[in-house]
Amino acid sequence: MASTQKHAFVLAGTSSGCGKTTLTLGLLCALAARGLRVQPGKVGPDYLDTGWHQAISGVPSCNLDSFMLPESTLNALFRRRLMQADIAVIEGVMGLYDGYGSDPNYCSSAALAKQLGCPVVLVVDGKAVSTSIAATVLGFQQFDPALTIAGVIVNRVNSDTHYQLLKHAIEHYCRVPVLGRVPVQSGVALPSRHLGLVGAGERAVDLAPWRAFGQQLEHTLDIDRLLAMSALDTLPAGQMPPLPAPGLADGLTLGLAQDAAFSFYYPDSLALLADAGISLVSFSPLHDRQIPDCDMLWFGGGYPELHADTLSANQPMRQAVQDAHRRGIPIYGECGGLMYLGQGLTDADGDYFAMVGVLDGESHMGDRLTRFGYCEATARQDTLLAAAGESLRGHEFHYSDFTTPLPPQFDCLKTRDGSIQRRWQGGWQVGNTLGSYLHLHFAQRPAMLNGWLRAARSHR
Structure with a gap:
């Protein structure tokens, strides 16, 4: 269902291991099931996450790396990919403000979101916490007021009672919408080893549990609201460098x-x-x-x-x-x-x-x-x-x-x-x-x- 309206968002986390990759793959399935043309992306140089993006979505993922790529080139690659899609789901790297060194505006997910003009959806871990989760979100909001954290998704929360407590705390103290929760998953665990995830191309990937996960997210996330907040007014300006002769x-x-x-x-x-x-x-x-x-x-x-x-x-x-x-x-x-x-x-x-x-x-x-x-x-x-x-x-x-x-x-x-x-x-x-x-x-x-x-x- 091709559309002239383009959507994109950066799915960022508070740290590595908070569930960004698993959630990215589930969202790719959920959005594709709605008939949307999805374009996966990854902040930074990672090959393994992008391999899983492609295995699940069938679309080659785009590495958006601010160290290797000049700004104009990166923007042009993003524009070219998004012109063939309806929505880009860009998985962040490490924590939202983690980049190269201690500068939060260099090679971080936050810096890329600002460069591309994309909203950030922040993934926070809801396990073994209640009101303190609002302090975490508030800290990420106030660290860079120029950054738009458009919504929050709470990971690893099975109970609706627990989720409602977390949702109320975040929305009351942080004034940012909570888009839903992600229950603990078992059938979609990603295998890993010494260099990170096991590559998706090394084994046959069973798509059925990932598609089931995407269907589950339709019930636990407000995907309509996610789509509304990720609509882009403009695309970033950029130009590809000349090709070899x-x-x-x-x-x-x-x-x-x-x-x-x-x-x-x-x-x-x-x-x-x-x-x-x-x-x-x-x-x-x-x-x-x-x-x-x-x-x-x-x-x-x-x-x-x-x-x-x-x-x-x-x-x-x-x-x-x-x-x-x-x-x-x-x-x-x-x-x-x-x-x-x-x-x-x-x-x-x-x-x-x-x-x-x-x-x-x-x-x-x-x-x-x-x-x-x-x-x-x-x-x-x-x-x-x-x-x-x-x-x-x-x-x-x-x-x-x-x-x-x-x-x-x-x-x-x-x-x-x-x-x-x-x-x-x-x-x-x-x-x-x-x-x-x-x-x-x-x-x-x-x-x-x-x-x-x-x-x-x-x-x-």
Whole structure:
């Protein structure tokens, strides 16, 4: 039921773990059941939440990341997605005011809501609390008077008597409408492990309990009121940066590693490649014996450590990637892709598995995150994705580390609140093959693809 009226809201929380992702998925089901075209979104760089958004809604989710994407570009991506939908449901990151450092107006859900002109619906945990919940909501309201908290949803409340007490307290002391409650759920629990949620693409997702959850929300939430308060008067102004030159991109084919081991790709990066004129052909390093007929290869992030035995045993695929490298086909490995392109991988149990061997180095799994978070990488020399002196913005999120005698290609820097937190070097290139732990969003500067495309065009 397409409509000219556009709706959008940011579903934010008081902290991580308050139920934002589960509620987002339930609302996507409830709104779609009404015949609305839904567009899921996520504040920040997360791949896992967005994977679940797509699995439940059938629509690729949009990462709205203010660190990697310039404001105009982010706004343009949001506008383009919303023009094909009736309502955008944007899941926040951590707590409402949590961003990069202590600045609540940098990379936070609150900052994004103000940038896009979207109201905020605040999720609060109602378990084991009564009137004190109003103090929590009031604190979030008063922390930034410029922000519109349009409504509140109370999570983990089964009893209507308990809910009415919480509702009265919030509406009496905070003067903000309470849109309803979410009972404790059992059939829609999201599985998790060391890097967060288990990826939705790693298993068949049973949609029935999620659709039932969406039907339940019709009875416990005032969705009509949610729709009324999320109507947008205007859409934010923005403009996409120029695509790579058609002479570089048109007619090229990119082989995209896509299976349970490699699944971390931003849909808007893939769309950008397609818009530039590149054909995307997916293949599985786990199960296929050969790479597709292609001009360039991309091994994205994921969980190669969980599938190391299968990846290692697939010797025809490993040989095919080695042969592609020797022929000069430009190959990019990102995080999990870097681990696969190395000589070997030692998992958390200490077991060693041979990998492709294009990059002289080995990955070793640890028991904690290594160099976690946003960072900026400046190329020390010309690489596939950046010329000498150019910088890329991205994030690292990994439990492994890569040990190699190869010279690093990037000087990496993490700053927070104006202070340098850490410096390190990373990224390794051999011939036309580049591997790095840095996750990148190509829309930040599509011209970063030019070196990769030139290498592909030259090889072709």
